[in-house]
Amino acid sequence: MRNRLTNLRQLATLINEQVDFIENLAEQQGVNYPTIDTIFNECNESEKFTTQAEVFDASLIAISAASQLIATLKLPVPALYERATGYHISSALRIASEVCAVELLRDAGPKGMHVKDIAAATETNATMLGRCLRILATHYVFKEVEPNVFANNRLSSMMDTGKDSKFLVKLAKMANPSPLQGVSTVRGEKYINTNSVVALLDISTDYIYKATSYIPDVFLSNTKSRSAFQTSINYDGSLWDFFEEHPHHLQRFQISMEAWTRMNPANLQSSLKGFDWSTLPTGATVVDVGGGNGSVSFDIAKRAPHINIVVQDRVQTIKDVTIPTWQADPEKNELLKSKRVSLEGHSFFDDQPSHLVGKVDVYFMRYILHDWSAAESAKILKRIHAAASKSTKLLIIDQVVPYACPTQAHKHLFEGSNLPQAPYPLLANLGEANSPTYRLDIAMEALFNGQERTLGEFQELTEGTGWRIEKIFQTKGSNISQILCTKV
Numbered sequence: 392m393r394n395r396l397t398n399l400r401q402l403a404t405l406i407n408e409q410v411d412f413i414e415n416l417a418e419q420q421g422v423n424y425p426t427i428d429t430i431f432n433e434c435n436e437s438e439k440f441t442t443q444a445e446v447f448d449a450s451l452i453a454i455s456a457a458s459q460l461i462a463t464l465k466l467p468v469p470a471l472y473e474r475a476t477g478y479h480i481s482s483a484l485r486i487a488s489e490v491c492a493v494e495l496l497r498d499a500g501p502k503g504m505h506v507k508d509i510a511a512a513t514e515t516n517a518t519m520l521g522r523c524l525r526i527l528a529t530h531y532v533f534k535e536v537e538p539n540v541f542a543n544n545r546l547s548s549m550m551d552t553g554k555d556s557k558f559l560v561k562l563a564k565m566a567n568p569s570p571l572q573g574v575s576t577v578r579g580e581k582y583i584n585t586n587s588v589v590a591l592l593d594i595s596t597d598y599i600y601k602a603t604s605y606i607p608d609v610f611l612s613n614t615k616s617r618s619a620f621q622t623s624i625n626y627d628g629s630l631w632d633f634f635e636e637h638p639h640h641l642q643r644f645q646i647s648m649e650a651w652t653r654m655n656p657a658n659l660q661s662s663l664k665g666f667d668w669s670t671l672p673t674g675a676t677v678v679d680v681g682g683g684n685g686s687v688s689f690d691i692a693k694r695a696p697h698i699n700i701v702v703q704d705r706v707q708t709i710k711d712v713t714i715p716t717w718q719a720d721p722e723k724n725e726l727l728k729s730k731r732v733s734l735e736g737h738s739f740f741d742d743q744p745s746h747l748v749g750k751v752d753v754y755f756m757r758y759i760l761h762d763w764s765a766a767e768s769a770k771i772l773k774r775i776h777a778a779a780s781k782s783t784k785l786l787i788i789d790q791v792v793p794y795a796c797p798t799q800a801h802k803h804l805f806e807g808s809n810l811p812q813a814p815y816p817l818l819a820n821l822g823e824a825n826s827p828t829y830r831l832d833i834a835m836e837a838l839f840n841g842q843e844r845t846l847g848e849f850q851e852l853t854e855g856t857g858w859r860i861e862k863i864f865q866t867k868g869s870n871i872s873q874i875l876c877t878k879v
Protein backbone atom coordinates (compact mmCIF):
# COMPACT_ATOMS: atom_id res chain seq x y z
CA MET A 392 0.00 0.00 0.00
CA ARG A 393 2.73 2.43 1.02
CA ASN A 394 4.74 1.63 -2.12
CA ARG A 395 1.80 2.38 -4.39
CA LEU A 396 1.16 5.68 -2.62
CA THR A 397 4.83 6.53 -2.92
CA ASN A 398 4.73 5.85 -6.62
CA LEU A 399 1.60 8.01 -7.12
CA ARG A 400 3.17 10.79 -5.09
CA GLN A 401 6.40 10.62 -7.13
CA LEU A 402 4.43 11.01 -10.33
CA ALA A 403 2.32 13.83 -8.89
CA THR A 404 5.50 15.58 -7.70
CA LEU A 405 7.06 15.39 -11.14
CA ILE A 406 3.91 16.96 -12.59
CA ASN A 407 3.87 19.70 -9.93
CA GLU A 408 7.55 20.53 -10.43
CA GLN A 409 7.17 20.93 -14.18
CA VAL A 410 3.94 22.92 -13.90
CA ASP A 411 5.63 25.24 -11.33
CA PHE A 412 8.55 25.71 -13.72
CA ILE A 413 6.26 26.48 -16.68
CA GLU A 414 4.04 28.85 -14.70
CA ASN A 415 7.00 30.78 -13.23
CA LEU A 416 8.47 31.22 -16.68
CA ALA A 417 5.07 32.26 -18.08
CA GLU A 418 4.72 34.83 -15.31
CA GLN A 419 8.21 36.23 -16.02
CA GLN A 420 7.27 36.59 -19.69
CA GLY A 421 3.78 37.98 -18.99
CA VAL A 422 1.89 35.20 -20.78
CA ASN A 423 -0.54 32.44 -19.81
CA TYR A 424 -0.23 28.88 -21.04
CA PRO A 425 -3.17 28.38 -23.47
CA THR A 426 -6.17 26.54 -22.05
CA ILE A 427 -7.87 23.70 -23.91
CA ASP A 428 -10.72 26.12 -24.79
CA THR A 429 -8.43 28.66 -26.50
CA ILE A 430 -8.66 28.84 -30.29
CA PHE A 431 -5.26 27.94 -31.76
CA ASN A 432 -3.38 30.82 -33.33
CA GLU A 433 0.33 30.36 -33.94
CA CYS A 434 0.94 34.13 -33.84
CA ASN A 435 -0.47 34.29 -30.31
CA GLU A 436 2.20 34.92 -27.62
CA SER A 437 0.81 32.06 -25.51
CA GLU A 438 1.24 29.60 -28.38
CA LYS A 439 4.75 30.89 -29.09
CA PHE A 440 5.54 30.34 -25.39
CA THR A 441 4.59 26.63 -25.65
CA THR A 442 7.23 26.10 -28.34
CA GLN A 443 10.17 27.50 -26.36
CA ALA A 444 12.67 24.65 -25.88
CA GLU A 445 12.68 24.72 -22.06
CA VAL A 446 8.87 24.92 -21.85
CA PHE A 447 8.54 22.08 -24.31
CA ASP A 448 11.08 19.94 -22.37
CA ALA A 449 9.22 20.55 -19.11
CA SER A 450 5.88 19.74 -20.76
CA LEU A 451 7.25 16.39 -21.97
CA ILE A 452 8.12 15.31 -18.43
CA ALA A 453 4.73 16.49 -17.15
CA ILE A 454 2.89 14.66 -19.96
CA SER A 455 4.91 11.51 -19.36
CA ALA A 456 4.21 11.62 -15.61
CA ALA A 457 0.52 12.48 -16.10
CA SER A 458 0.04 9.62 -18.59
CA GLN A 459 1.74 7.19 -16.22
CA LEU A 460 -0.37 8.49 -13.34
CA ILE A 461 -3.54 7.94 -15.37
CA ALA A 462 -2.39 4.43 -16.37
CA THR A 463 -1.70 3.68 -12.71
CA LEU A 464 -4.93 5.11 -11.33
CA LYS A 465 -7.24 3.66 -13.97
CA LEU A 466 -8.63 0.22 -13.33
CA PRO A 467 -7.08 -2.27 -15.75
CA VAL A 468 -10.31 -3.21 -17.56
CA PRO A 469 -11.30 0.33 -18.69
CA ALA A 470 -7.61 1.10 -19.34
CA LEU A 471 -7.34 -1.91 -21.67
CA TYR A 472 -10.77 -1.34 -23.25
CA GLU A 473 -9.76 2.18 -24.20
CA ARG A 474 -6.57 0.93 -25.82
CA ALA A 475 -8.50 -1.78 -27.69
CA THR A 476 -10.99 0.72 -29.11
CA GLY A 477 -8.85 3.73 -30.02
CA TYR A 478 -10.21 3.33 -33.56
CA HIS A 479 -13.49 4.99 -32.56
CA ILE A 480 -11.59 8.24 -32.19
CA SER A 481 -10.09 7.73 -35.66
CA SER A 482 -13.46 7.25 -37.34
CA ALA A 483 -15.05 10.18 -35.48
CA LEU A 484 -12.15 12.43 -36.52
CA ARG A 485 -12.56 11.40 -40.15
CA ILE A 486 -16.30 12.14 -40.03
CA ALA A 487 -15.67 15.55 -38.44
CA SER A 488 -13.23 16.35 -41.23
CA GLU A 489 -15.52 15.11 -44.03
CA VAL A 490 -18.46 17.24 -42.80
CA CYS A 491 -16.19 20.31 -42.52
CA ALA A 492 -17.19 20.62 -38.85
CA VAL A 493 -14.15 22.72 -37.91
CA GLU A 494 -14.73 25.31 -40.61
CA LEU A 495 -18.49 25.49 -39.95
CA LEU A 496 -17.77 25.94 -36.23
CA ARG A 497 -15.20 28.63 -37.05
CA ASP A 498 -18.03 30.56 -38.72
CA ALA A 499 -20.28 29.98 -35.68
CA GLY A 500 -17.73 31.32 -33.15
CA PRO A 501 -17.71 30.66 -29.38
CA LYS A 502 -21.52 30.20 -29.08
CA GLY A 503 -21.14 27.12 -31.25
CA MET A 504 -23.55 25.46 -33.67
CA HIS A 505 -26.28 22.90 -33.18
CA VAL A 506 -25.35 19.53 -34.58
CA LYS A 507 -28.54 19.59 -36.74
CA ASP A 508 -27.16 22.61 -38.60
CA ILE A 509 -23.71 21.06 -39.05
CA ALA A 510 -25.33 17.90 -40.42
CA ALA A 511 -27.70 19.87 -42.68
CA ALA A 512 -24.79 21.55 -44.47
CA THR A 513 -23.50 18.17 -45.72
CA GLU A 514 -26.84 16.31 -45.68
CA THR A 515 -25.61 13.81 -43.09
CA ASN A 516 -27.23 12.21 -40.05
CA ALA A 517 -27.38 14.67 -37.15
CA THR A 518 -27.74 12.08 -34.37
CA MET A 519 -24.67 10.12 -35.43
CA LEU A 520 -22.70 13.28 -36.06
CA GLY A 521 -23.55 14.49 -32.55
CA ARG A 522 -22.31 11.21 -31.09
CA CYS A 523 -19.05 11.52 -33.04
CA LEU A 524 -18.48 15.09 -31.92
CA ARG A 525 -19.29 14.09 -28.33
CA ILE A 526 -16.73 11.27 -28.22
CA LEU A 527 -14.22 13.75 -29.62
CA ALA A 528 -15.20 16.44 -27.10
CA THR A 529 -14.74 13.80 -24.38
CA HIS A 530 -11.17 13.46 -25.65
CA TYR A 531 -10.68 17.25 -25.72
CA VAL A 532 -11.23 17.78 -29.46
CA PHE A 533 -14.19 20.24 -29.80
CA LYS A 534 -16.25 21.53 -26.88
CA GLU A 535 -19.89 20.70 -26.22
CA VAL A 536 -21.04 24.13 -25.04
CA GLU A 537 -24.62 23.02 -24.40
CA PRO A 538 -26.42 19.77 -25.25
CA ASN A 539 -25.80 19.02 -28.95
CA VAL A 540 -24.20 22.41 -29.55
CA PHE A 541 -20.50 22.26 -30.34
CA ALA A 542 -17.73 24.84 -30.67
CA ASN A 543 -14.07 24.69 -31.63
CA ASN A 544 -11.37 24.50 -28.99
CA ARG A 545 -7.56 24.49 -29.12
CA LEU A 546 -7.27 21.01 -30.64
CA SER A 547 -10.11 21.18 -33.15
CA SER A 548 -9.09 24.64 -34.36
CA MET A 549 -5.64 23.23 -35.20
CA MET A 550 -7.50 21.18 -37.83
CA ASP A 551 -8.83 24.29 -39.56
CA THR A 552 -7.92 24.35 -43.27
CA GLY A 553 -8.52 28.12 -43.22
CA LYS A 554 -10.80 27.65 -46.24
CA ASP A 555 -14.34 28.86 -46.77
CA SER A 556 -16.76 26.26 -45.37
CA LYS A 557 -19.13 26.55 -48.37
CA PHE A 558 -16.22 25.95 -50.76
CA LEU A 559 -15.21 22.84 -48.79
CA VAL A 560 -18.73 21.45 -48.67
CA LYS A 561 -19.00 21.89 -52.45
CA LEU A 562 -15.57 20.32 -52.94
CA ALA A 563 -16.53 17.24 -50.94
CA LYS A 564 -19.40 16.63 -53.40
CA MET A 565 -17.06 16.92 -56.41
CA ALA A 566 -14.77 14.06 -55.44
CA ASN A 567 -14.44 11.21 -58.01
CA PRO A 568 -14.89 7.65 -56.78
CA SER A 569 -11.95 5.26 -57.27
CA PRO A 570 -12.49 2.04 -59.24
CA LEU A 571 -10.83 0.23 -56.31
CA GLN A 572 -13.19 -0.89 -53.59
CA GLY A 573 -12.67 0.73 -50.18
CA VAL A 574 -10.74 3.72 -51.51
CA SER A 575 -12.08 7.07 -50.31
CA THR A 576 -12.81 10.00 -52.55
CA VAL A 577 -10.39 12.87 -52.01
CA ARG A 578 -9.90 16.39 -53.42
CA GLY A 579 -6.33 17.68 -53.23
CA GLU A 580 -7.57 21.31 -53.22
CA LYS A 581 -8.79 20.84 -49.65
CA TYR A 582 -5.17 20.59 -48.47
CA ILE A 583 -3.32 23.13 -50.63
CA ASN A 584 -2.16 26.21 -48.68
CA THR A 585 -3.15 24.76 -45.32
CA ASN A 586 -1.02 24.19 -42.23
CA SER A 587 -0.76 20.52 -43.48
CA VAL A 588 -2.10 19.12 -40.20
CA VAL A 589 -5.49 18.17 -41.64
CA ALA A 590 -3.75 16.27 -44.48
CA LEU A 591 -1.81 14.20 -41.93
CA LEU A 592 -4.96 13.56 -39.87
CA ASP A 593 -7.01 12.67 -42.93
CA ILE A 594 -4.51 10.13 -44.30
CA SER A 595 -4.21 8.69 -40.78
CA THR A 596 -7.98 8.27 -40.34
CA ASP A 597 -8.52 7.11 -43.91
CA TYR A 598 -6.37 4.48 -45.64
CA ILE A 599 -3.77 4.08 -42.87
CA TYR A 600 -6.55 3.39 -40.36
CA LYS A 601 -8.24 0.91 -42.71
CA ALA A 602 -4.94 -0.81 -43.57
CA THR A 603 -3.97 -1.04 -39.90
CA SER A 604 -6.92 -3.30 -39.18
CA TYR A 605 -5.32 -5.90 -41.51
CA ILE A 606 -1.91 -5.88 -39.79
CA PRO A 607 -2.73 -8.78 -37.44
CA ASP A 608 -3.96 -10.96 -40.33
CA VAL A 609 -0.85 -10.24 -42.41
CA PHE A 610 1.32 -10.82 -39.35
CA LEU A 611 -0.34 -14.10 -38.41
CA SER A 612 -0.27 -15.41 -41.98
CA ASN A 613 3.52 -15.08 -41.74
CA THR A 614 3.74 -13.89 -45.33
CA LYS A 615 4.81 -10.45 -46.36
CA SER A 616 3.90 -10.87 -50.00
CA ARG A 617 1.30 -8.11 -49.58
CA SER A 618 1.31 -5.29 -47.08
CA ALA A 619 -1.73 -4.59 -44.90
CA PHE A 620 -2.47 -1.62 -47.19
CA GLN A 621 -2.43 -3.82 -50.31
CA THR A 622 -4.60 -6.39 -48.54
CA SER A 623 -7.10 -3.74 -47.43
CA ILE A 624 -7.89 -2.62 -50.98
CA ASN A 625 -7.01 -5.85 -52.79
CA TYR A 626 -4.23 -4.19 -54.76
CA ASP A 627 -0.84 -5.47 -55.90
CA GLY A 628 1.01 -2.22 -56.58
CA SER A 629 2.92 -0.20 -54.00
CA LEU A 630 1.50 2.87 -52.27
CA TRP A 631 3.57 4.92 -54.74
CA ASP A 632 1.87 3.17 -57.69
CA PHE A 633 -1.52 3.74 -56.05
CA PHE A 634 -0.75 7.46 -55.75
CA GLU A 635 0.07 7.69 -59.44
CA GLU A 636 -3.36 6.25 -60.24
CA HIS A 637 -4.97 8.59 -57.64
CA PRO A 638 -3.38 12.04 -58.05
CA HIS A 639 -5.58 13.67 -55.38
CA HIS A 640 -4.32 11.13 -52.86
CA LEU A 641 -0.75 11.89 -53.97
CA GLN A 642 -1.30 15.61 -53.46
CA ARG A 643 -2.75 15.05 -49.98
CA PHE A 644 0.06 12.67 -49.00
CA GLN A 645 2.84 15.05 -50.02
CA ILE A 646 1.25 17.90 -48.05
CA SER A 647 0.82 15.61 -45.03
CA MET A 648 4.61 15.13 -44.87
CA GLU A 649 5.05 18.79 -43.95
CA ALA A 650 3.09 18.19 -40.76
CA TRP A 651 5.88 16.01 -39.37
CA THR A 652 8.13 19.05 -39.13
CA ARG A 653 5.31 20.73 -37.20
CA MET A 654 4.66 17.75 -34.93
CA ASN A 655 6.65 19.53 -32.22
CA PRO A 656 9.20 22.35 -32.07
CA ALA A 657 12.04 19.90 -31.48
CA ASN A 658 11.21 18.18 -34.79
CA LEU A 659 11.84 21.40 -36.61
CA GLN A 660 15.26 21.65 -34.98
CA SER A 661 16.09 18.05 -35.75
CA SER A 662 15.06 18.30 -39.39
CA LEU A 663 17.14 21.39 -39.93
CA LYS A 664 19.53 22.28 -37.17
CA GLY A 665 21.69 19.23 -36.38
CA PHE A 666 23.99 19.28 -39.39
CA ASP A 667 25.53 22.72 -39.75
CA TRP A 668 24.72 23.66 -43.35
CA SER A 669 26.82 26.83 -42.98
CA THR A 670 30.01 24.71 -42.93
CA LEU A 671 29.47 23.78 -46.60
CA PRO A 672 31.47 25.79 -49.13
CA THR A 673 29.72 28.38 -51.31
CA GLY A 674 28.17 26.69 -54.34
CA ALA A 675 28.07 23.29 -52.60
CA THR A 676 25.59 20.80 -54.05
CA VAL A 677 23.07 19.09 -51.79
CA VAL A 678 20.66 16.42 -53.04
CA ASP A 679 17.32 15.77 -51.31
CA VAL A 680 16.75 12.09 -52.13
CA GLY A 681 13.02 11.30 -52.35
CA GLY A 682 12.34 14.93 -51.44
CA GLY A 683 8.59 14.80 -52.14
CA ASN A 684 7.19 18.30 -52.51
CA GLY A 685 10.54 19.70 -51.35
CA SER A 686 9.32 21.27 -48.10
CA VAL A 687 12.50 20.33 -46.20
CA SER A 688 14.71 21.61 -49.04
CA PHE A 689 12.82 24.89 -48.99
CA ASP A 690 13.61 25.36 -45.29
CA ILE A 691 17.26 24.45 -45.82
CA ALA A 692 17.57 26.76 -48.86
CA LYS A 693 16.32 29.65 -46.70
CA ARG A 694 18.76 28.86 -43.90
CA ALA A 695 21.77 28.28 -46.15
CA PRO A 696 21.58 30.74 -49.06
CA HIS A 697 25.05 29.77 -50.31
CA ILE A 698 24.22 26.19 -51.34
CA ASN A 699 22.41 24.65 -54.31
CA ILE A 700 19.84 21.93 -53.78
CA VAL A 701 18.52 19.27 -56.14
CA VAL A 702 15.19 17.73 -55.09
CA GLN A 703 14.79 14.25 -56.55
CA ASP A 704 11.63 12.15 -56.51
CA ARG A 705 9.61 9.86 -58.75
CA VAL A 706 9.03 11.39 -62.16
CA GLN A 707 5.28 11.76 -61.68
CA THR A 708 5.58 13.26 -58.20
CA ILE A 709 8.03 15.88 -59.45
CA LYS A 710 5.83 16.64 -62.49
CA ASP A 711 2.39 16.62 -60.83
CA VAL A 712 3.17 17.88 -57.33
CA THR A 713 6.64 19.32 -56.79
CA ILE A 714 6.92 21.54 -59.88
CA PRO A 715 3.38 23.02 -59.56
CA THR A 716 3.90 23.57 -55.80
CA TRP A 717 7.15 25.47 -56.37
CA GLN A 718 5.88 27.43 -59.35
CA ALA A 719 2.78 28.59 -57.43
CA ASP A 720 4.79 30.08 -54.55
CA PRO A 721 6.72 33.29 -55.41
CA GLU A 722 9.53 32.57 -52.91
CA LYS A 723 9.99 29.02 -54.16
CA ASN A 724 9.69 30.07 -57.79
CA GLU A 725 12.48 32.58 -57.27
CA LEU A 726 14.73 29.78 -55.99
CA LEU A 727 13.94 27.78 -59.14
CA LYS A 728 14.61 30.71 -61.47
CA SER A 729 17.95 31.45 -59.84
CA LYS A 730 18.76 27.71 -60.11
CA ARG A 731 19.50 27.54 -56.38
CA VAL A 732 16.97 24.73 -56.27
CA SER A 733 16.26 22.31 -59.09
CA LEU A 734 13.61 19.62 -59.24
CA GLU A 735 14.53 16.34 -60.89
CA GLY A 736 12.49 13.22 -61.66
CA HIS A 737 14.71 10.29 -60.67
CA SER A 738 14.26 6.90 -58.99
CA PHE A 739 16.65 6.25 -56.12
CA PHE A 740 16.87 2.63 -57.25
CA ASP A 741 18.63 3.81 -60.43
CA ASP A 742 22.19 5.11 -60.88
CA GLN A 743 22.45 8.76 -59.93
CA PRO A 744 22.30 11.07 -62.99
CA SER A 745 25.73 11.61 -64.54
CA HIS A 746 25.69 15.39 -63.93
CA LEU A 747 25.80 14.67 -60.17
CA VAL A 748 28.36 11.87 -60.06
CA GLY A 749 31.34 12.89 -57.91
CA LYS A 750 29.93 16.41 -57.50
CA VAL A 751 27.64 16.19 -54.48
CA ASP A 752 28.68 17.48 -51.05
CA VAL A 753 25.71 16.10 -49.11
CA TYR A 754 22.98 13.65 -49.98
CA PHE A 755 20.17 13.78 -47.46
CA MET A 756 16.99 11.76 -47.18
CA ARG A 757 14.16 12.46 -44.78
CA TYR A 758 11.64 9.73 -44.02
CA ILE A 759 12.87 7.50 -46.84
CA LEU A 760 14.45 4.41 -45.28
CA HIS A 761 11.47 3.78 -42.99
CA ASP A 762 9.41 3.03 -46.13
CA TRP A 763 11.72 0.18 -47.13
CA SER A 764 12.97 -3.20 -45.92
CA ALA A 765 16.64 -3.58 -44.98
CA ALA A 766 17.44 -5.13 -48.39
CA GLU A 767 15.74 -2.33 -50.35
CA SER A 768 17.28 0.33 -48.10
CA ALA A 769 20.72 -1.14 -48.76
CA LYS A 770 20.10 -0.85 -52.54
CA ILE A 771 19.22 2.85 -52.14
CA LEU A 772 22.30 3.52 -50.00
CA LYS A 773 24.60 1.67 -52.43
CA ARG A 774 23.32 3.63 -55.45
CA ILE A 775 24.16 6.88 -53.69
CA HIS A 776 27.50 5.52 -52.54
CA ALA A 777 28.44 4.65 -56.12
CA ALA A 778 27.96 8.30 -57.18
CA ALA A 779 29.58 9.85 -54.10
CA SER A 780 33.08 11.31 -53.95
CA LYS A 781 35.48 10.59 -51.07
CA SER A 782 34.27 13.65 -49.18
CA THR A 783 30.53 13.29 -49.83
CA LYS A 784 28.43 13.05 -46.67
CA LEU A 785 25.13 11.24 -46.30
CA LEU A 786 22.56 12.57 -43.85
CA ILE A 787 19.77 10.19 -42.95
CA ILE A 788 16.92 12.15 -41.33
CA ASP A 789 14.57 9.67 -39.76
CA GLN A 790 13.09 8.53 -36.52
CA VAL A 791 15.40 6.70 -34.15
CA VAL A 792 13.26 4.48 -31.96
CA PRO A 793 14.16 4.48 -28.27
CA TYR A 794 13.59 1.33 -26.21
CA ALA A 795 10.92 1.64 -23.53
CA CYS A 796 13.46 0.48 -20.93
CA PRO A 797 16.77 1.99 -19.81
CA THR A 798 19.74 0.66 -21.80
CA GLN A 799 23.42 1.32 -22.10
CA ALA A 800 23.53 -0.49 -25.47
CA HIS A 801 23.83 2.64 -27.60
CA LYS A 802 25.56 4.91 -25.12
CA HIS A 803 28.98 4.94 -26.74
CA LEU A 804 28.01 3.70 -30.21
CA PHE A 805 28.54 7.03 -32.00
CA GLU A 806 29.16 10.62 -31.11
CA GLY A 807 25.81 11.99 -29.92
CA SER A 808 24.17 8.62 -29.30
CA ASN A 809 23.82 9.21 -25.56
CA LEU A 810 20.63 11.05 -24.59
CA PRO A 811 19.80 12.08 -20.98
CA GLN A 812 17.68 9.47 -19.19
CA ALA A 813 14.09 10.24 -18.20
CA PRO A 814 13.70 10.84 -14.43
CA TYR A 815 12.56 7.90 -12.28
CA PRO A 816 9.87 6.46 -12.25
CA LEU A 817 9.07 7.47 -15.84
CA LEU A 818 9.55 5.12 -18.76
CA ALA A 819 12.95 5.61 -20.38
CA ASN A 820 11.31 6.72 -23.66
CA LEU A 821 8.90 9.08 -21.84
CA GLY A 822 6.01 6.73 -22.62
CA GLU A 823 2.97 8.41 -24.13
CA ALA A 824 4.81 11.72 -24.41
CA ASN A 825 6.75 10.04 -27.23
CA SER A 826 3.80 8.16 -28.68
CA PRO A 827 3.91 9.47 -32.31
CA THR A 828 7.24 7.64 -32.87
CA TYR A 829 5.71 4.25 -32.20
CA ARG A 830 2.48 5.07 -34.04
CA LEU A 831 4.42 6.02 -37.16
CA ASP A 832 6.45 2.82 -36.83
CA ILE A 833 3.31 0.68 -37.04
CA ALA A 834 1.91 2.89 -39.84
CA MET A 835 5.06 2.06 -41.87
CA GLU A 836 4.33 -1.63 -41.36
CA ALA A 837 0.75 -1.10 -42.55
CA LEU A 838 1.72 0.78 -45.69
CA PHE A 839 4.99 -0.82 -46.84
CA ASN A 840 5.99 -3.65 -44.51
CA GLY A 841 8.42 -0.91 -43.48
CA GLN A 842 9.59 0.16 -40.04
CA GLU A 843 11.17 2.82 -37.89
CA ARG A 844 14.53 1.71 -36.53
CA THR A 845 16.57 1.72 -33.33
CA LEU A 846 20.10 3.08 -33.43
CA GLY A 847 21.46 -0.48 -33.53
CA GLU A 848 19.21 -1.26 -36.50
CA PHE A 849 20.50 1.82 -38.34
CA GLN A 850 24.05 0.62 -37.73
CA GLU A 851 23.18 -2.80 -39.18
CA LEU A 852 21.41 -1.15 -42.11
CA THR A 853 24.43 0.89 -43.15
CA GLU A 854 26.89 -2.01 -42.79
CA GLY A 855 28.04 -3.30 -46.16
CA THR A 856 26.67 -0.29 -48.04
CA GLY A 857 29.95 1.65 -48.04
CA TRP A 858 28.67 4.18 -45.48
CA ARG A 859 29.76 4.45 -41.85
CA ILE A 860 27.77 6.31 -39.20
CA GLU A 861 29.99 9.06 -37.83
CA LYS A 862 27.65 11.03 -35.62
CA ILE A 863 24.03 11.33 -34.64
CA PHE A 864 22.19 14.56 -33.92
CA GLN A 865 19.33 13.86 -31.54
CA THR A 866 17.11 16.43 -29.91
CA LYS A 867 15.31 15.65 -26.68
CA GLY A 868 11.58 15.27 -27.34
CA SER A 869 11.95 15.12 -31.10
CA ASN A 870 11.08 12.01 -33.02
CA ILE A 871 13.35 13.03 -35.89
CA SER A 872 17.12 12.56 -35.72
CA GLN A 873 19.91 13.19 -38.18
CA ILE A 874 22.42 10.39 -38.77
CA LEU A 875 25.58 11.67 -40.41
CA CYS A 876 27.48 9.09 -42.48
CA THR A 877 30.81 9.26 -44.26
CA LYS A 878 32.23 7.00 -46.95
CA VAL A 879 34.10 4.05 -45.53
Ligand SMILES: C[S@@+](CC[C@H](N)C(=O)[O-])C[C@H]1O[C@@H](n2cnc3c(N)ncnc32)[C@H](O)[C@@H]1O
Binds near residue numbers: 681
Ligand atom coordinates in the same frame (compact mmCIF):
# COMPACT_ATOMS: atom_id res chain seq x y z
C1 LIG B 1 7.69 9.46 -46.79
S1 LIG B 1 7.91 10.41 -48.21
C2 LIG B 1 9.15 11.57 -47.72
C3 LIG B 1 9.16 12.82 -48.54
C4 LIG B 1 10.16 13.89 -48.10
N1 LIG B 1 11.49 13.37 -48.02
C5 LIG B 1 9.73 14.50 -46.78
O1 LIG B 1 10.36 14.22 -45.76
O2 LIG B 1 8.76 15.25 -46.77
C6 LIG B 1 8.80 9.31 -49.24
C7 LIG B 1 9.11 9.86 -50.60
O3 LIG B 1 9.83 8.88 -51.36
C8 LIG B 1 9.42 9.02 -52.70
N2 LIG B 1 9.77 7.81 -53.46
C9 LIG B 1 9.19 6.59 -53.41
N3 LIG B 1 9.80 5.75 -54.27
C10 LIG B 1 10.79 6.47 -54.88
C11 LIG B 1 11.76 6.17 -55.83
N4 LIG B 1 11.87 4.93 -56.34
N5 LIG B 1 12.62 7.14 -56.22
C12 LIG B 1 12.55 8.39 -55.70
N6 LIG B 1 11.62 8.74 -54.76
C13 LIG B 1 10.76 7.79 -54.36
C14 LIG B 1 7.93 9.26 -52.59
O4 LIG B 1 7.37 9.79 -53.77
C15 LIG B 1 7.88 10.21 -51.41
O5 LIG B 1 7.96 11.54 -51.82
